Structures are given as C-alpha cells and as structure tokens.
Amino acid sequence: MRIVYFSTSEMGPVHQSGHYPDAMTEDDYLYDPAIVQRLDFSKCLVKFNPQISAAYPGPGMRVRPLKASDYDRGFVRLLGQLTDIGEISRDAFFRRFAEMKKCPNTYFVTVIEDTVTSNYASSIIGAATLVIEQKFIHGCAMRGRLEDVVVNDTYRGRQLGKLIVATIIMLAREFSCYKISLDCKDRLIPFYQSLGFALEPGNANSMTMRLPRSSL
C-alpha cells in the first residue's frame, strides 16, 4: 500500500511518501508512551543537578518511545554518530520498526526530542534502547540490555546522556528485569560506573565472533 505521509509536527508538515507495512501509521509509537511518563524517578539511583526526569526532561525536551515518523526527524542520522549505520531506506526502517513491534514487551527504543528546534530533520537528539530477554532461569526471569546509546554532540552538558540511560534503567525496573547489562568500551567504563553499573569480578567479559554475511 502506498499512502501519502505527512507530519503533524508543529514545525510544519513534511510531505513524504512511503510504504507502511501492515496498518502502520506515522504516529505509531514502538511502545506505549504512558510507560515513560509514569517512571518514578524518585526511586532512580542516578542523581541529577538540576533535577530532571523522563517526564520532565527540561525546557523544550521530550523523552518518548520511537515513532515511525522519527525517520524524518533524524533518528537514523543520529545513530550515525554512534557507529556505521549502513544503508537504511525508509522502507527498511519501517519494516524493522514493524518487526520489533511484533515482539511483545521486547524492544524499547527510546528517544529524546527537541520540541522547539527549527531543525525538524534533526529534532531527535538522543536515543537508547532497552532490549528485554525472557529466560527460564531464575524463576522465568527477564534480563534487560542497554543498547545503542547516543546523544547529539551539540547538546552536551545538559545531563541528557545520563537521562536517557536512567530512563532505560527505570524501564528495566518497570518490567521487573532482575538485572540490566551492557557491552562497554574501555573508555566508557567510568561513565557507566558513575551511573551504577559494575564490572562483576570474574564475570565481566564480553566475547564476540564476527560472522560471514554471505554464509547462506
């Protein structure tokens, strides 16, 4: 189905066309935005000065789930500050969004939006993902993983890196994960330690095997 795509943003409509899989619309959230609003930051061990939270992230800022229309708000380009993003067409983005959404309570891609910028195409200025893994061990427990954390360079010094990570931690608590973990580059260890993550003695190794892409 090919439909007209437009933004309802206050920044003015952006007319685009795109294929939406299933009954997806541009206003689709990846998960219920009410969850972010109700996170109780009074229980958050990460400390802010001045105090901010996911519900009150500061003037002109909003923390919310990824929306399908964030493709046009610079979400993919923001990821490019993190790593190689490769080619991500509009259709590929929508397909991946829809595939994530088909997995109940699994993907919590969360963004920070600058709601007052004149630069609509770069208004997603922070992002991080909680992925929840269901297990049998520990009484059918759930484990959280923090993935793909990035904040736009030009927004440094506003506690937004801390804020997006704290939001993911509080989401993991909200869904009763028994732990949350991340794979961490050496240079980022102090940052994550300051937020409460630890290198557990004897069990802090992440091992990797790169796989051939043409193996099929």
Added chain:
Amino acid sequence: MRIVYFSTSEMGPVHQSGHYPDAMTEDDYLYDPAIVQRLDFSKCLVKFNPQISAAYPGPGMRVRPLKASDYDRGFVRLLGQLTDIGEISRDAFFRRFAEMKKCPNTYFVTVIEDTVTSNYASSIIGAATLVIEQKFIHGCAMRGRLEDVVVNDTYRGRQLGKLIVATIIMLAREFSCYKISLDCKDRLIPFYQSLGFALEPGNANSMTMRLPRSSL
C-alpha cells in the same frame, strides 16, 4: 483450559496434567526443527574429532529445538547445573515457552536429547540458547547472543559442549546475524576462544546492574 497431558515418547507415556496457554500442545517445538537439520556443518569453523554435527550428533543423541514436553524430560533440572533456577512450575514453564514463541525469529532454545536412555525424566542432557536482537544500525542488522549453555556432567568427553555451541553459531549464521557474542566468566574464556570467540581489544567489557525485584 485444563487438558490431559501425556508424552508420546518411546520411553512410555507420562501422564501429567497442565494448563496450556493458547493452542499449545506437548509436541510444540519452540522453532522449526527442520532448521537444525539443515545447518551446514561443513562451513562450521569448530572442528570435531570424530566428526559430528547437529544433524548427526552421534549414536542415541538428537539435537533439536526445545519442546513444551521437555519440562518432563528434565530440561529445567538441567538448567539447575548452570545457575539458580528458582521455582519454575509447569504452568510458568508453559507460559514462558508461549511468550518466547510469540516473538518471531527471536528465541532459539536448543537441546540435546538422549533418545536411548532409560531415564526419561533426565533425557535432556544439553541445552543452549540463541537470542536474536533486531537492530537499526549496520543496515538494520541482527545480532546473536549465546545464552545459558549447559551439558549434563555425566556426558562429558563426547564433544557435546562444543556441539551445542557450534549449533548456536550456525543458527546465528543461518539467520544472517553479523556477530554473535556472549558474557563469559574468566575460567571459560579458553573454551570459547578455542571455538572462535575473541575478546576484542578495547571493547570486551560486560557491565551489570542488579535491579531490585520489588521496585514496582
């Protein structure tokens, strides 16, 4: 719905009762068993002597996806050799099985069954899980994770630890994951290095935060 539960195993029927969520039956596989059979171990970098594979794991052995009825074949007790399993009732097991199955192409819990043992209640003698995470980065790539690897102590020396890990690696290749990783205790690093996993310089840290279970 409460229905009669029985095993069709050659070891004789085991009559149990249990609640099956949705239309689940005891013969339900977590994923298509044909996938395991078609894995091409001639492309596998893990070497075996004598040669075995997921399709030909040796006399009296079978590698296959987890089945709902594996609750009665000792799957949960086997996990107890790995870590604290807590309380896992039959109903909780079935619910978790059904929840995993609702996530398309995500959970590949794979087991080794001893098909000739007289000890039906302990016939699941090895297990490991591939969890696939869908990403936006790297051109909407997929990342594999190796989780919860365990082989029954009494079956050592039969290459079954290598076999179950190699099966998970080949599954990750089958689903075009660009990498597979695992969190690894210090003492297990040599084993996983021998299978092709590496500690990547500057990026081999797994950081963890334990979360309060009563946070809601």
